[in-house]
Every structure is written in structure tokens, then in C-alpha cells.
Amino acid sequence: IEFNEAAVVFGTAAQNKGEYLDILVNAPEFDEGLVRYVYRSLVSREPTSLEVFEALNDINANLTLGDVQLPVLISDEYAGF
Numbered sequence: 001i002e003f004n005e006a007a008v009v010f011g012t013a014a015q016n017k018g019e020y021l022d023i024l025v026n027a028p029e030f031d032e033g034l035v036r037y038v039y040r041s042l043v044s045r046e047p048t049s050l051e052v053f054e055a056l057n058d059i060n061a062n063l064t065l066g067d068v069q070l071p072v073l074i075s076d077e078y079a080g081f
Contacts, residue, residue: 031059035068042072 006015010027014020024030035055039047047055055068072078 028056031056034059034065038065038069038072042069043075043077 004016006013007020008014009020009023010029012023014023032052035047035052038055039045039051055071058067
């Protein structure tokens with residue numbers, strides 16, 4: 001992408017910054033990273049496999065970041081902060 005040259009990102013060609021960002025935010029790895037970020041930033045720990053699975057199901061149902069944060073924010077674990 002640097003110097004407006006085409007590059008392959010996650011197996012998909014991108015020719016400009018817009019295409020590059022589109023590939024990144026639509027990758028399944030981006031969604032999982034988002035879930036892990038929410039847990040690390042709100043409760044200072046890695047999520048369990050079940051928590052990741054459930055949150056990814058919510059994301060796949062076209063819910064927003066707030067919908068992913070909500071179960072963490074209303075948990076007893078978060079209330080301890």
C-alpha cells in the first residue's frame with residue numbers, strides 16, 4: 001500500500017488505503033481482536049474461549065461494539081472496579 005503500490009493483505013489485493021482498511025475491518029481476525037480488546041481494556045484479562053465464541057456470534061448478528069461491551073459492563077466482574 002505504501003507509495004500507492006498494490007499489495008496482498010490476508011490473501012486479497014488492495015491498491016489504496018480504502019481497500020486496505022476494508023480488507024482489515026472485514027477480516028474475521030479483526031472481530032476476534034476487537035473482542036479480546038474489550039475484555040483486556042474493561043476487565044484486564046483475556047476472554048475465555050466461550051466468551052470469544054459468544055461475542056463473535058453477536059458480531060456476526062450485526063451488533064455494534066456497544067453490544068459486545070454490554071455483557072462485560074453489566075457483569076459482576078466489572079462491577080468490582
